[in-house]
Amino acid sequence: MLTFDQVEAAQRRLVDRIHRTPVVTCRSFDDATGFHVFFKCENQQRAGSFKIRGALNKLLTLSAEERARGVVAYSSGNHGQGVALAAHMVGTTAVLCMPTDAPALKVAATRDYGAQIVFYDRQKDDREAMARKICADSGRVLVPPYDDYAVMAGQGTAALELLQDVPSLDALVGPVGGGGLMAGCATAATSLFPAIQIFGVEPDTANDTFLSFQKGERIRIPPPPTIADGVRVLMPGELTFPILKDKVIEILLVSDQEIVETLRFLLFRAKVLLEPTGAVAAAALFAGKVPLERGARVGVILSGGNVDPEPLAKIVQSR
Amino acid sequence: MLTFDQVEAAQRRLVDRIHRTPVVTCRSFDDATGFHVFFKCENQQRAGSFKIRGALNKLLTLSAEERARGVVAYSSGNHGQGVALAAHMVGTTAVLCMPTDAPALKVAATRDYGAQIVFYDRQKDDREAMARKICADSGRVLVPPYDDYAVMAGQGTAALELLQDVPSLDALVGPVGGGGLMAGCATAATSLFPAIQIFGVEPDTANDTFLSFQKGERIRIPPPPTIADGVRVLMPGELTFPILKDKVIEILLVSDQEIVETLRFLLFRAKVLLEPTGAVAAAALFAGKVPLERGARVGVILSGGNVDPEPLAKIVQSR
Numbered sequence: 242m243l244t245f246d247q248v249e250a251a252q253r254r255l256v257d258r259i260h261r262t263p264v265v266t267c268r269s270f271d272d273a274t275g276f277h278v279f280f281k282c283e284n285q286q287r288a289g290s291f292k293i294r295g296a297l298n299k300l301l302t303l304s305a306e307e308r309a310r311g312v313v314a315y316s317s318g319n320h321g322q323g324v325a326l327a328a329h330m331v332g333t334t335a336v337l338c339m340p341t342d343a344p345a346l347k348v349a350a351t352r353d354y355g356a357q358i359v360f361y362d363r364q365k366d367d368r369e370a371m372a373r374k375i376c377a378d379s380g381r382v383l384v385p386p387y388d389d390y391a392v393m394a395g396q397g398t399a400a401l402e403l404l405q406d407v408p409s410l411d412a413l414v415g416p417v418g419g420g421g422l423m424a425g426c427a428t429a430a431t432s433l434f435p436a437i438q439i440f441g442v443e444p445d446t447a448n449d450t451f452l453s454f455q456k457g458e459r460i461r462i463p464p465p466p467t468i469a470d471g472v473r474v475l476m477p478g479e480l481t482f483p484i485l486k487d488k489v490i491e492i493l494l495v496s497d498q499e500i501v502e503t504l505r506f507l508l509f510r511a512k513v514l515l516e517p518t519g520a521v522a523a524a525a526l527f528a529g530k531v532p533l534e535r536g537a538r539v540g541v542i543l544s545g546g547n548v549d550p551e552p553l554a555k556i557v558q559s560r
Numbered sequence: 561m562l563t564f565d566q567v568e569a570a571q572r573r574l575v576d577r578i579h580r581t582p583v584v585t586c587r588s589f590d591d592a593t594g595f596h597v598f599f600k601c602e603n604q605q606r607a608g609s610f611k612i613r614g615a616l617n618k619l620l621t622l623s624a625e626e627r628a629r630g631v632v633a634y635s636s637g638n639h640g641q642g643v644a645l646a647a648h649m650v651g652t653t654a655v656l657c658m659p660t661d662a663p664a665l666k667v668a669a670t671r672d673y674g675a676q677i678v679f680y681d682r683q684k685d686d687r688e689a690m691a692r693k694i695c696a697d698s699g700r701v702l703v704p705p706y707d708d709y710a711v712m713a714g715q716g717t718a719a720l721e722l723l724q725d726v727p728s729l730d731a732l733v734g735p736v737g738g739g740g741l742m743a744g745c746a747t748a749a750t751s752l753f754p755a756i757q758i759f760g761v762e763p764d765t766a767n768d769t770f771l772s773f774q775k776g777e778r779i780r781i782p783p784p785p786t787i788a789d790g791v792r793v794l795m796p797g798e799l800t801f802p803i804l805k806d807k808v809i810e811i812l813l814v815s816d817q818e819i820v821e822t823l824r825f826l827l828f829r830a831k832v833l834l835e836p837t838g839a840v841a842a843a844a845l846f847a848g849k850v851p852l853e854r855g856a857r858v859g860v861i862l863s864g865g866n867v868d869p870e871p872l873a874k875i876v877q878s879r
Contacts, residue, residue: 263582265604284831285584505869512603512833512865546831550824554873 243390243484245432248397248425251298255398258297258330259287262399264406267511274526275535279410280511281403284519284546288354290471291399291422291544292323292386298395299384300327308333310380315361315368317343318471319545320386325354327384336375338368346549387421388478397425403540404433412533415542416521417441417450417492418472420481422544427488430540438490438533442525444469445494450477450485454492468497471518471545493531495524501556503527507543508557516548517556562709562803564751567716567744570617574717577616577649578606581718583725586830593845594854598729599830600722603838603865607673609790610718610741610863611642611705617714618703619646627652630700634680634687636662637790638864639705644675646703655694657687665868706740707797716744722859723752731852734861735840736760736769736811737791739800741863746807749859757809757852761844763788764813769796769804773811787816790837790864812850814843820875822846826862827876835867836875 265280283291300308308331314324315338328335335356339348340363351358359375361368376383385392399422400413413430415423420441427439443451444467452460453476461476477485495503500517503524507513515523522541525531533539548556584599602610619627627650633643634657647654654675658667659682670677678694680687695702704711718741719732732749734742739760746758762770763786771779772795780795796804819836822843826832834842841860844850852858867875 260585263584263601265582266579267604268606282582282831285586287587289831508833509867509869512601512608514827514831514833548828550828550876554876557869557873557876 243393243424243428245428247390247394248401248429251294251394252398252401254298254301255294255395259293260285261402262286264403265511265513267507269510270506270527276526276533277536277538278526279403279407279538279540280513280523281399281540281542282513283399284513284515284543288319288322288326289545289547290319290323291396291542292319293326294398295392295395295421296320296323296327296384297330299389299391300331300333302391303382307382310382311335312384313372313375313381314338314384314386315372316386317347319547321351322347322354322547324384325351325356328356329354336381338372344549387419388480390480393421393425393481395425396422397429399542400426400540401429404430407540409538410434410437410540411537412438412440412531413540414440414442414522414525414531416472416518416544417443417485418474419478420450420485421478422542423489424481424484426542428484431488439488440525440531441485441489441492442522443492443494444472444500444521445496447472447474448494449475451492451494453477453482454486469500469518469521471516472521493525495521495528495530499524499528501559504556513543514546514548515543516545519543519545562712562743562747564747566709566713567720567748570613570713571717571720573617573620574613574714578612579604580721581605583722584830584832586826588829589825589846593848595845595852596855596857597845598722598726598857598859599832599842600718600859600861601832602718603832603834603862607638607641607645608864608866609638609642610715610861611638612645613717614711614714614740615639615642615646615703616649618708618710619650619652621710622701626701630654630698631703632657632691632694632700633703633705634691635705636666638866640670641666641673641866643703644670644673647675648673655700657691663868706738707799709799712740712744712800714744715741716748718861719745719859720748723749726859728857729753729756729859730856731757731759731850732859733759733761733841733844733850735791735837735863736762736804737793738797739769739804740797741861742808743800743803745861747803750807758807759844759850760804760808760811761841762791762811762813763819763840764815766791766793767813768794770811770813772796772801773805788819788837788840790835791840812844814840814847814849818843818847820878823875832862833865833867834862835864838862838864
């Protein structure tokens with residue numbers, strides 16, 4: 242079970258180790274949506290996304306002996322960078338399983354944090370099995386990307402900070418991949434403000450949680466082609482799904498086109514750089530898909546900002 | 561004369577009308593420079609730069625009768641947008657003198673705020689004379705871009721906010737065009753903390769204030785080609801220069817290349833979008849030109865973020 246106490250304890254562990262990210266408002270986004278929106282800028286978090294919160298909380302809850310054995314994670318993206326940085330911060334080592342076709346910049350960033358990288362073939366290898374084998378062989382501890390209470394509790398500190406800074410929100414909106422971010426954030430938010438409405442947002446091709454909500458049980462989808470690579474997850478987590486089902490009112494869907502338009506609007510108007518996944522939650526508001534009264538006060542998690550120059554240049558110029 | 565009281569009074573006038581912009585830190589910028597840097601994000605200010613501070617303060621210090629007559633400004637850039645928005649906010653009208661070759665996006669943004677635009681030919685017309693004639697004919701009040709104490713006091717609120725949020729800075733660094741921003745900021749900062757070191761930064765081709773510091777009097781330069789269009793000023797202001805001479809330790813120079821590299825670093829690492837002018841002050845730190853001890857705590861004004869998609873795409877991809 243995930244409790245508010247765990248999120249609060251995570252906040253005490255993380256304070257002064259990571260950024261308390263700013264909350265930004267943008268008048269033109271408010272004018273465009275009719276809401277009063279407060280953006281929690283996790284794109285400005287250390288390592289460029291909220292992922293350091295969960296990874297570092299997990300590492301800090303291990304015993305000293307476990308921590309000393311080192312950790313393992315599988316991720317070509319933000320979770321990998323979060324685990325690599327967290328391991329560096331607590332003075333242990335990390336092994337990252339990354340696909341052979343991972344962007345060179347992400348490989349370099351992960352190496353910069355001192356992590357060892359083990360490559361796998363996206364077509365042939367089972368990265369999760371590979372990570373578990375490394376753990377079994379080496380005694381290292383696996384840091385799961387979402388299906389872990391310590392990881393969820395860490396992610397929940399993003400909402401906790403936001404609600405400490407802006408205590409009067411009608412709703413909270415965030416992106417849903419495996420569900421770790423929103424499981425933590427929904428737990429924090431509804432514990433503090435039971436009436437707050439929580440919405441999760443997925444790309445319309447990565448709608449595993451949307452479908453699972455409809456069916457009432459976890460549904461697996463084929464690999465989704467969405468531009469939002471941070472939420473290309475095939476199935477909600479075993480531990481995260483019951484929490485989302487309990488606390489999230491509705492899963493909303495946005496198209497890649499809506500994600501890109503929102504990314505561009507927030508870049509040129511709010512002056513914040515997001516990766517496509519980082520714009521998913523805001524896109525639901527920008528596309529008019531969040532069922533709230535005009536004038537509602539809405540918190541939005543901008544989850545990450547790690548985008549490479551070439552895709553960014555394309556997005557900037559697309560029309 | 562410009563006093564701290566005027567800056568404080570400006571803050572009381574502006575509060576709740578404009579954004580209290582966030583202060584952002586970026587570990588990788590700190591690692592790269594050896595300083596502990598606090599970025600005051602005026603790129604996230606209303607209308608995209610600090611200029612709304614001075615313009616709105618000026619309009620709010622006019623008598624009701626003067627204000628009702630409307631205002632005039634000459635600017636193809638951020639000052640124009642600031643005046644247009646300020647006029648809209650206080651319920652009066654603005655006439656903006658803009659060059660015939662002003663970017664369509666900037667013309668549109670200024671019109672969106674309800675301003676009337678009068679075009680001038682950059683080669684043939686004297687925009688300042690044109691603005692003064694409109695004032696004489698119509699009874700409108702001129703809002704100068706920098707050489708005005710109410711404008712300077714408004715700009716100084718940027719430093720006042722920064723030092724309220726981060727009261728222990730060793731130095732403050734900001735861009736210098738006409739000098740209004742740094743006259744106001746230096747007055748606020750040195751009044752609160754007499755030992756704080758103030759540095760102004762100019763592009764190396766727009767070095768009018770640098771040369772004027774050397775000579776001890778105001779020097780005029782030919783139109784500078786720098787990419788930082790917000791500080792393409794030919795001569796320091798008559799009123800701003802004595803204040804800068806009194807309070808700014810040194811004017812530092814940066815190249816366009818250094819500006820662009822800093823812009824790109826802060827975009828991809830700190831996730832903030834700056835226009836080239838907005839990166840001028842940070843560039844002095846990034847290029848190692850600020851004579852401070854390692855570990856110094858430095859406030860930096862990121863002055864604006866209004867950049868168009870095409871030039872941004874070019875900057876993003878340049879190497």
